[in-house]
Amino acid sequence: MLWLLALLVSVGALGLGFIALAATLWEGIGMWGLNKTIGWAWDITNFVWWVGIGHAGTLISAVLLLFRQKWRMAINRAAEAMTIFAVICAAMFPIIHMGRPWLGAYWALPLPNTFGSLWVNFNSPLLWDVFAISTYFSVSLVFWYIALIPDFATIRDRATGLRKTIYSALAFGWDGAAKTWSRFETVSLILAGLATPLVLSVHTIVSFDFATSVIPGWHTTIFPPYFVAGAIFSGFAMVLTLMIVTRKVFKLEDYITIGHIELMNIVIIITGSIVGIAYITEFFIAWYSGVAAEQYAFVNRAFGPYWWAYWSMMTCNVISPQLFWIKKIRTSIVLTFILSLIVNIGMWFERFVIIVTSLHRDFLPSSWAMFYPTWADVGVYLFTFGLFFTLFFLFAKFFPVINMFEIKSIIKSSSTKESK
Numbered sequence: 001m002l003w004l005l006a007l008l009v010s011v012g013a014l015g016l017g018f019i020a021l022a023a024t025l026w027e028g029i030g031m032w033g034l035n036k037t038i039g040w041a042w043d044i045t046n047f048v049w050w051v052g053i054g055h056a057g058t059l060i061s062a063v064l065l066l067f068r069q070k071w072r073m074a075i076n077r078a079a080e081a082m083t084i085f086a087v088i089c090a091a092m093f094p095i096i097h098m099g100r101p102w103l104g105a106y107w108a109l110p111l112p113n114t115f116g117s118l119w120v121n122f123n124s125p126l127l128w129d130v131f132a133i134s135t136y137f138s139v140s141l142v143f144w145y146i147a148l149i150p151d152f153a154t155i156r157d158r159a160t161g162l163r164k165t166i167y168s169a170l171a172f173g174w175d176g177a178a179k180t181w182s183r184f185e186t187v188s189l190i191l192a193g194l195a196t197p198l199v200l201s202v203h204t205i206v207s208f209d210f211a212t213s214v215i216p217g218w219h220t221t222i223f224p225p226y227f228v229a230g231a232i233f234s235g236f237a238m239v240l241t242l243m244i245v246t247r248k249v250f251k252l253e254d255y256i257t258i259g260h261i262e263l264m265n266i267v268i269i270i271t272g273s274i275v276g277i278a279y280i281t282e283f284f285i286a287w288y289s290g291v292a293a294e295q296y297a298f299v300n301r302a303f304g305p306y307w308w309a310y311w312s313m314m315t316c317n318v319i320s321p322q323l324f325w326i327k328k329i330r331t332s333i334v335l336t337f338i339l340s341l342i343v344n345i346g347m348w349f350e351r352f353v354i355i356v357t358s359l360h361r362d363f364l365p366s367s368w369a370m371f372y373p374t375w376a377d378v379g380v381y382l383f384t385f386g387l388f389f390t391l392f393f394l395f396a397k398f399f400p401v402i403n404m405f406e407i408k409s410i411i412k413s414s415s416t417k418e419s420k
């Protein structure tokens with residue numbers, strides 16, 4: 001019943017958001033609140049935010065697998081699915097931003113064309129995004145699906161009728177033989193090795209959209225590590241949000257334990273502290289540079305017209321995670337859920353502050369402007385939320401949300417230790 005209610009809410013958001021998306025595609029991006037000075041705003045803010053949300057899946061699945069961290073096993077399946085759905089939502093925004101994507105979306109791809117020897121600009125960070133996001137999505141999708149095959153076979157062996165036919169096709173003829181398991185382990189390790197550099201590369205390349213420009217507030221070398229830490233920070237917060245809901249709806253308290261939640265909160269403390277140091281470092285670099293425009297950009301962030309966004313970002317991202325130092329809060333389901341939502345809100349504000357406050361004050365005062373979102377801006381963002389949660393709830397219902405074959409290995413090893 002709870003699952004059906006949650007699905008209806010997400011489908012409702014998807015439907016309402018689709019109205020804004022259809023209006024945007026029909027009328028063009030003039031429906032948004034962009035102007036001559038602020039050419040990027042909610043669209044790119046949401047793009048970077050969704051890419052960041054997808055970062056935790058790769059970290060939990062690949063990096064922690066290579067380091068043989070067993071606590072990942074209860075949450076890695078959902079984190080991997082979250083990565084795929086978040087990247088789908090992120091990829092929408094650059095496509096929509098083209099205005100008429102059916103006329104020119106393929107121009108972003110390095111493909112030979114019928115219009116002569118015209119190629120994409122390989123020096124553009126926006127093209128690097130295409131390579132990074134498509135690679136990230138492809139590797140994450142294969143890694144996620146390969147890990148599902150043993151569980152599909154388990155369901156196949158217990159299902160009947162149409163369900164058995166569907167899961168038989170999904171299981172790819174898995175027979176559970178020792179040779180099959182050996183190849184499975186080899187492929188998993190190879191994919192984990194391929195996916196691990198993506199944790200660093202994907203959001204580093206996204207940060208180049210800004211860092212390679214000459215706009216004050218963007219032209220800084222700290223962006224790559226800063227963006228990567230922020231992505232892991234927001235990604236883990238979203239995993240916590242989803243896993244706490246999943247834990248309650250599907251009654252998985254015995255599998256997603258307080259210990260798992262506490263370990264994830266510790267990661268949030270570390271990455272939140274790194275993000276806080278990055279904020280302070282940005283101000284120091286601006287002051288030390290002696291460049292008046294750079295100094296003004298950061299003072300304007302904190303005390304200009306968008307001061308409320310900056311201080312919301314600082315409160316949510318720097319101050320709130322420090323509450324997890326208190327064990328009682330770190331192990332509280334309700335407080336963890338609330339703080340994970342606060343972190344996600346703060347990370348959205350971070351992207352908004354970086355993009356909009358750096359653009360709304362140009363070198364010429366005559367070009368200064370303000371950005372005000374329209375109903376279409378909000379509606380398209382709502383559409384991505386509806387899409388993300390609809391896909392996640394359908395996944396949680398029809399696919400094994402807990403990695404069954406890995407959980408069995410933990411139960412077996414723990415029971416062996418108890419018997420001894």
